[in-house]
Amino acid sequence: MKKSPLPLQNLGAKDKRRKCGRDALVKLLRWNFGHPDFRGNQLEAIEAILSGRDCFCLMPTGGGKSMCYQIPALAKTGIVLVISPLIALMENQVMALKEKGIAAEFLSSTQTSQLRNKIHEDLDRGQPSIRLLYVTPELIATSGFMSKLKKIHGRGLLNLIAVDEAHCISSWGHDFRPSYRKLSSLRNQLQDVPILALTATAVPKVQKDVIDSLNLQNPLVLKSSFNRPNIYYEVRYKDLMDDAYADLCDVLKSAGDVCAIVYCLERTTCDDLSTHLSKNGISCAAYHAGLNNKLRSSVLDDWICSKIQVVVATVAFGMGIDRKDVRIVCHFNIPKSMEAFYQESGRAGRDQLPSRSLLYYGVDDRKRMEFILSIAESKKLQSSDSEHGLSKKSTSDFNLMVEYCEGFGCRRKKILESFGEEVSASLCKKSCDACKHPNLVAKYLEELTTAIAVRQRNGFSKILSSSTDAFENENFSEFWNRNDEASGSEEDISDSEDGFEVAKGISRSKFSKKTGINEKIELLQRAEENYYRNKAHDKQANRPDKNAISGALRESSKQRLLDALKHAHQRLGDLKVDFEASSTILENECFKKYGKSGKSFYYSQVASKVRWLSTTSSAAEITNQIGTGIKSPLENITRKEEPSPQTVSTILHDERKKEVNKVIGEQHCGDIESKTSVKASTPQMQTKLPAIPSFSQFVNSRKSKEMQQPKASEEKEHHHSPNKHTKKRMRLQ
Ligand SMILES: Nc1ncnc2c1ncn2[C@@H]1O[C@H](COP(=O)(O)OP(=O)(O)OP(=O)(O)O)[C@@H](O)[C@H]1O
């Protein structure tokens, strides 16, 4: 056990109001925790608490909230009381503090009565040795423990009450714990003890609820950005792939021996997927509440000690997971809300090193979740929870998640904006798939739209019936239990399902695997490169069946064009065309030109027409185009030869970029492209744009440019270099 060479602050009772300055606090941090300085709002929170003020502290997952109460515990004689929702979390933190030589204890029914008595004896002493006492909300609600707290307070020894994971008090939160509601009485019972509420839940409604429920008095409200810059966000579309299991397997394999969590909705999926991955040489195991404690415990131990690298789990693998070097968090099924997604994906990269969130989105999954939520809503409506608004929120929460997957635009922005954070356009720095590969993602979304249309026509009865079965089989018990916790014994908390063994294993963790991290990150990045390279190969392979344009696809394209025409009519007012006939004409045009080239080019052309209809500001332009041979404005550009199957927007993109900058593969190609597509629909732009090269000219010109690049610069280029992007884009074309 490491002993701190710097004694803990031991101010006498008279000195208690003496200010502990910044330097002294930094020293405490360095000596006891080895961190060079405070992070984010930590110092402000600590100073507020030490001055006796209530504080509400909102920091992202892994932001360092614990320090906000751990340092005050070292800065003043007396006790800091920490309320935590899970025995697992308490046990984990106490163990870590003890290892640092800091006197911390927790009280729970899992301890022997002998140990509990010893702790109580210490608390009764004139000068208790305990600095941090962790307890459950249930224990706080017992009259016996409250009177003990009052006594400690009466002796001037209760310095702070820290409510960790404070969002659990709010029924608007994703982890509502009825027992947390009992904390509302703290303010009245222990009036002048500062209360610190800590959470990583960014939903404004939850924040307000926490402050109100805990009755915080003029609290200092500290909010950090929820951006996790070290996490790369990506969505892959199950409906567009042959085999999502195989795809995930490839991702994990090519990432190397990295630590990962794969979240699934159902226990059976965990088992199946885990078996599949294991068969393919990935060291992994399933973890869910359907397994017995012993098995779960051993899975966790193995994961913590890196005996296995991947855990395929339900949400039972939740709060209390404190492994810092998780490089990939994959959601194999869409989560129920953005909040849940943020928390779960946030378990990646707690060491601040580059990590990845990968979500596999499927229309079936979406329908299944919608079905589950509708059942949950009707359940809640019948119960008293409806008064907390639970019934109304789940669907709208889920819609945000659907928009994250199905909508255009930066994923990071979507996450942060869903929490009410204002996001600047430059924030993402191409660290999500939509910003890094805008064309490809746009193409996938086009394809997805079609897939959804086809699914809608075919109905979803299979999905719904399988969901009902699973529901009846309690396949989702973790999912339901998050909100339906029934309190157990007075001082226990019902986390035995998902947390206890988890943190027990973690607290025994020896994962100081610092070596090889760079290699692992490199592997991750290479894996991503490979993914896009493989996509390009798939494309080259041009399998006829996959690339064929079916009647259903043509129908759905017509429908899209029809909708776009109707919207244009609504927007512009006087669109004098026959919508049905016009959509048929427009679709025919796309098919005639690009039908033989394959689905992708056809899609792109339909998409480009839809974009044009949605952005043009002139009804006359549409009427003219439809009336005069149906050439979209993009095609009116003067050219010397027939357009290649290459998408027009991509060619324009390239030409436009040439004008802006002679370097291919600029950082902001996404921005340029979107501006180009919109501007290109105006007559002024049409005349200014240069002739469009053929596809082969286009590729060859790029190749020759690439050849001209000096070797040294090639060597210099590493991850995320613009030239690398260019190469990737070329492969895709
Ligand atoms: N000032 C600091 N400098 C460097 N590392 C820090 C600092 N403060 C905390 N950390 C480290 O950050 C990691 C996360 O801290 P902590 O567990 O307190 O985060 P948290 O905000 O409580 O996250 P969660 O929401 O997951 O509970 C820990 O490893 C901790 O040691």
Ligand SMILES: [Mg+2]
């Ligand atoms: Mg924490």
